[in-house]
Amino acid sequence: MTQIKRKSDTKMVPVPSMAIVPERDIDKAPVLEARHLGIEFGGLKAVDDFNIIIGKTEIAGLIGPNGAGKTTVFNLLTKVYQPTTGTVLINGKDTHGMNTVQANKAGIARTFQNIRLFNNMTVEENVRIGLHNQVKYGMFSGILRAPSYWKQEKKQHEKSLDLLSIFDMQDMADVKAGSLPYGAQRRLEIVRALATNPSLLLLDEPAAGMNPHETEELMENIIKIRDQFQIAVLLIEHDMNLVMGICEGICVLNYGRIIAKGTADEIQQNPVVIEAYLGKQKEA
Amino acid sequence: MKNKKTFRSNLITYLLVIVAFVICQLVLEGAIPGVKMTRSLKGQLVPICVYIVMAVSLNLTVGISGELSLGHAGFMSVGAFSGIVMSSWLVSAFQFENETIRLIIAMVTGGVFAGAAGVLIGIPVLRLRGDYLAIVTLAFGEIIRNVMNCLYFSLDGKALYIGFNNPSLPGKLLVNGPAGATGVDKISTFTMGFAPIIFTLFVVLNLINSRSGRAIMAIRDNRIAAESMGINVTKYKMMAFVTSAVLAGMAGALYGLNYSTVVASKFRFDTSILVLVFVVLGGIGNIRGSIIAATVLTILPEVLRAFSDYRMLVYAIVLIVVMLATNSPLLRNLVERIRPKKKAEAKGGDAV
Amino acid sequence: MISFLSHLVNGISLGSVYAIIALGYSMVYGIAKMLNFAHGDVIMVGAYITFCATQYWGLPPVVSVLAAMLVCTVLGVVIERLAYKPLRAATSLAVLITAIGMSYFLQNAAQLIWGANPKSFPSVITLPTLSLMGGQLLISGETMVTVLANVIIMIVLTIFTSKTKMGRAMRAVSEDKGAAELMGINVNATISLTFAIGSALAAVAGVLLCSAYPALMPTTGSMPGIKAFTAAVFGGIGSIPGALVGGLLLGVIEILGKAYISMELGDAFVFAVLIIVLLVKPTGLLGKKVHEKV
Numbered sequence: 064m065t066q067i068k069r070k071s072d073t074k075m076v077p078v079p080s081m082a083i084v085p086e087r088d089i090d091k092a093p094v095l096e097a098r099h100l101g102i103e104f105g106g107l108k109a110v111d112d113f114n115i116i117i118g119k120t121e122i123a124g125l126i127g128p129n130g131a132g133k134t135t136v137f138n139l140l141t142k143v144y145q146p147t148t149g150t151v152l153i154n155g156k157d158t159h160g161m162n163t164v165q166a167n168k169a170g171i172a173r174t175f176q177n178i179r180l181f182n183n184m185t186v187e188e189n190v191r192i193g194l195h196n197q198v199k200y201g202m203f204s205g206i207l208r209a210p211s212y213w214k215q216e217k218k219q220h221e222k223s224l225d226l227l228s229i230f231d232m233q234d235m236a237d238v239k240a241g242s243l244p245y246g247a248q249r250r251l252e253i254v255r256a257l258a259t260n261p262s263l264l265l266l267d268e269p270a271a272g273m274n275p276h277e278t279e280e281l282m283e284n285i286i287k288i289r290d291q292f293q294i295a296v297l298l299i300e301h302d303m304n305l306v307m308g309i310c311e312g313i314c315v316l317n318y319g320r321i322i323a324k325g326t327a328d329e330i331q332q333n334p335v336v337i338e339a340y341l342g343k344q345k346e347a
Numbered sequence: 348m349k350n351k352k353t354f355r356s357n358l359i360t361y362l363l364v365i366v367a368f369v370i371c372q373l374v375l376e377g378a379i380p381g382v383k384m385t386r387s388l389k390g391q392l393v394p395i396c397v398y399i400v401m402a403v404s405l406n407l408t409v410g411i412s413g414e415l416s417l418g419h420a421g422f423m424s425v426g427a428f429s430g431i432v433m434s435s436w437l438v439s440a441f442q443f444e445n446e447t448i449r450l451i452i453a454m455v456t457g458g459v460f461a462g463a464a465g466v467l468i469g470i471p472v473l474r475l476r477g478d479y480l481a482i483v484t485l486a487f488g489e490i491i492r493n494v495m496n497c498l499y500f501s502l503d504g505k506a507l508y509i510g511f512n513n514p515s516l517p518g519k520l521l522v523n524g525p526a527g528a529t530g531v532d533k534i535s536t537f538t539m540g541f542a543p544i545i546f547t548l549f550v551v552l553n554l555i556n557s558r559s560g561r562a563i564m565a566i567r568d569n570r571i572a573a574e575s576m577g578i579n580v581t582k583y584k585m586m587a588f589v590t591s592a593v594l595a596g597m598a599g600a601l602y603g604l605n606y607s608t609v610v611a612s613k614f615r616f617d618t619s620i621l622v623l624v625f626v627v628l629g630g631i632g633n634i635r636g637s638i639i640a641a642t643v644l645t646i647l648p649e650v651l652r653a654f655s656d657y658r659m660l661v662y663a664i665v666l667i668v669v670m671l672a673t674n675s676p677l678l679r680n681l682v683e684r685i686r687p688k689k690k691a692e693a694k695g696g697d698a699v
Numbered sequence: 700m701i702s703f704l705s706h707l708v709n710g711i712s713l714g715s716v717y718a719i720i721a722l723g724y725s726m727v728y729g730i731a732k733m734l735n736f737a738h739g740d741v742i743m744v745g746a747y748i749t750f751c752a753t754q755y756w757g758l759p760p761v762v763s764v765l766a767a768m769l770v771c772t773v774l775g776v777v778i779e780r781l782a783y784k785p786l787r788a789a790t791s792l793a794v795l796i797t798a799i800g801m802s803y804f805l806q807n808a809a810q811l812i813w814g815a816n817p818k819s820f821p822s823v824i825t826l827p828t829l830s831l832m833g834g835q836l837l838i839s840g841e842t843m844v845t846v847l848a849n850v851i852i853m854i855v856l857t858i859f860t861s862k863t864k865m866g867r868a869m870r871a872v873s874e875d876k877g878a879a880e881l882m883g884i885n886v887n888a889t890i891s892l893t894f895a896i897g898s899a900l901a902a903v904a905g906v907l908l909c910s911a912y913p914a915l916m917p918t919t920g921s922m923p924g925i926k927a928f929t930a931a932v933f934g935g936i937g938s939i940p941g942a943l944v945g946g947l948l949l950g951v952i953e954i955l956g957k958a959y960i961s962m963e964l965g966d967a968f969v970f971a972v973l974i975i976v977l978l979v980k981p982t983g984l985l986g987k988k989v990h991e992k993v
Contacts, residue, residue, distance in 0.1 A: 141575055167577035181568035184561070191558075192565045196577045198558050202586060205557025206550055212557065219558075259577055415792050417799075471978050477791045478734040479977055482928060486970035493967040512961060525963070616921075620799060627796055660807035666800030667782055674793040675785035 083312025083324045094263045094295040100149035109135045110319045122296045124310035132319040133299045142166040172261035174252040182241030190223040193258025266298040360635045396540030397602040400547045402625035402637035404594035410632030412587035413567030415481040418488025422592040423599035424614035425464045426457030430600025431528045440505040446534040454600040461596020465589040473584045495611035496525045527610030535605035563587045701835045706958045712842040714950020715849035719904040720927030721942040723897030729873040729937030730893045736798035739924015740805035745771045745902030746909040760823035767902040775898025809917035817916045820909035845907045929973040935986025
């Protein structure tokens with residue numbers, strides 16, 4: 064496994080117990096704070112009493128067996144589902160009553176497990192959709208081609224290429240997103256999410272379908288993105304090399320409940336986690 | 348690169364329309380020796396303009412916004428009747444006779460009223476999706492027709508009277524419920540029919556290539572992803588729907604003022620389907636295709652008289668075959684094998 | 700009071716026809732997840748076949764209706780195989796446009812074969828009119844047969860879907876096509892069967908509809924078809940009792956609306972019901988709620 068530099072400035076700040084790694088530095092104003100989050104589907108508790116705090120520029124992982132409720136947590140955080148219990152604070156702001164659009168504006172952006180690109184639009188247009196709320200001109204300026212149209216379009220174009228350059232994708236700007244190879248589609252989703260200028264980036268299985276080499280590149284890029292944009296990252300991933308390699312804190316979910324929290328080392332040695340993944344060891 | 352390509356494509360579309368218009372004008376004025384237009388074809392010139400606007404505006408809803416609307420003729424009828432009433436009222440109230448300006452005002456009125464209808468209908472309709480949305484637009488198209496059948500307008504000098512299910516109004520009856528509008532001033536001309544085409548192209552093409560247009564297309568491609576990118580789905584769906592309604596209302600006014608009698612049953616479900624055929628045949632999302640399909644399919648039955656009995660049957664078959672050819676995996680593979688597409692463009696992605 | 704009762708009876712009669720048509724829509728929508736726009740036109744074909752069989756070929760009514768059912772069954776299956784099956788993986792937009800094309804094809808083919816002028820459809824029902832309350836409330840033979848047919852069809856179909864192997868296969872396919880296929884269910888055959896049943900019912904509905912409203916035209920089926928779809932949505936698409944409830948309610952609303960509010964706006968009421976139902980309870984009165992997967 065490649066050695067990846069971990070961010071390790073540990074000022075001692077009193078932290079709430081919801082932080083994944085308590086002794087780690089959590090800024091006074093955490094990016095994400097979820098308390099007692101839960102949702103029921105027809106009586107079944109898909110997620111129950113989910114608590115997490117993610118600090119600014121923290122990379123956190125959310126792992127767990129299939130069907131544990133990881134993507135449901137993402138859907139709750141991004142307000143695709145409205146939680147039945149609990150609260151979510153983004154940058155200290157209560158997201159109660161917000162919809163997906165408002166959650167994004169509050170600073171949360173995501174990628175999808177089953178890629179959801181705008182397939183009939185070009186790579187650049189996909190990124191431009193991410194930049195949508197940072198471009199200021201209305202429908203009529205657009206139709207009448209007002210000066211603001213030309214100015215903003217130019218700015219948007221440059222910014223799109225800038226963002227695409229993170230993954231060296233500028234050359235593909237005019238390719239239809241749907242015709243990109245799988246790995247590039249995943250990368251484009253990350254760029255598109257970044258374009259919305261989030262303070263927290265949610266990545267849903269970013270390494271799925273990637274080969275080990277691509278995954279390594281992705282790990283470096285996630286760290287690069289964190290450092291460059293100064294944002295927090297919460298990722299769902301089954302690739303343990305990736306999770307253990309870059310996540311400063313890890314949260315393990317099973318049957319909709321958090322069963323363990325901690326650093327990579329702690330999680331790897333936690334008997335509850337081992338049991339959740341491998342089943343109960345037979346008593347000798 | 349992309350911008351240049353779109354620019355060239357749009358330019359071709361504009362040029363196509365302008366050249367076609369100039370040629371038609373020259374033929375009408377007898378400037379091209381030996382080429383003459385038959386009477387029936389002359390009669391089709393304004394309807395062609397109307398159907399081009401209808402097709403392009405429906406393509407905005409179906410192709411760009413990705414919502415199947417089956418009630419487009421409803422907006423056309425709102426535009427037609429409001430345009431007729433406005434044009435007659437101008438004469439009756441102000442003795443305003445200038446036909447060109449009256450037609451322009453009538454088209455603007457038609458657009459405004461159809462747009463208002465678009466907002467009213469859009470609010471409930473756009474909350475639905477897929478088949479349900481389609482069937483509800485159909486329902487609204489029928490409701491509009493039903494309501495139009497009950498509307499009575501009369502003019503008495505400056506006063507405009509409106510009756511619902513009540514034909515006994517003072518003054519001269521202008522719109523007479525199911526009997527429709529009678530004694531309409533035929534003020535639509537081919538030259539004036541050309542203006543809304545250019546206007547429609549300007550609005551639709553510029554909208555597509557702007558921030559709003561991209562948002563509309565993003566919602567079409569993936570609603571959930573668009574929402575999580577911070578795009579207000581209702582707002583942009585509404586924008587496309589209402590713009591489409593305004594343009595259809597304009598076309599309706601042009602259409603209504605081209606005949607001396609206009610009845611609400613003219614704007615039946617059939618008309619909506621006819622326009623849909625233009626859109627599908629021209630290529631869903633392809634604006635230039637809509638223009639060509641609307642023109643050709645309006646002229647064709649005039650040229651081939653004997654064929655007219657089979658016209659709708661052929662349209663139906665064409666509709667099915669086009670959908671099968673473009674959507675069935677089996678047929679699509681066959682087409683691609685015969686005509687290998689430019690794959691090089693897509694190959695660029697493999698480099699990483 | 701008597702006039703209200705007689706309107707109510709008419710409403711139930713019309714509603715029963717809607718219910719039978721709605722069943723076809725509902726079953727097809729439940730299984731193939733598509734709005735078979737041409738379903739209303741299959742009704743029209745059924746009515747024309749019955750008309751030809753009784754008027755031109757001199758067949759007895761029962762045989763004529765059976766012939767119509769047979770023709771419509773074949774027609775329904777052929778339509779599905781030719782036009783809809785290749786589009787299983789296509790977008791709902793593409794499927795719906797194809798179905799509209801099919802509807803137009805049937806209407807215009809019928810116009811070429813039988814002409815555009817309305818034909819006067821002789822009732823195939825010979826039952827005498829029932830006179831109640833000293834002759835004040837009349838219930839026609841058509842009404843009684845329609846309601847009876849409706850009840851029988853509902854009972855038979857309910858038993859079929861819950862008790863027989865093929866019925867269970869239909870329910871499995873409507874739940875999850877892929878899983879049903881893995882369990883060894885022939886999905887294509889099941890979908891064909893659904894179209895066959897729906898189309899046979901459409902033929903019956905066509906005969907009943909034209910017996911009550913005798914003007915037969917190529918467009919006869921389209922409006923009742925759309926209204927029956929409304930009924931299916933009203934009751935909850937995919938549900939057999941839903942089709943019954945939705946159909947009856949819609950028939951009654953239409954007749955009462957026409958009688959007491961406005962004749963011209965009768966259709967508008969029906970569509971207003973559709974819009975309100977879709978907005979307030981999109982799954983219909985008896986439908987199940989479905990979650991969208993993200």
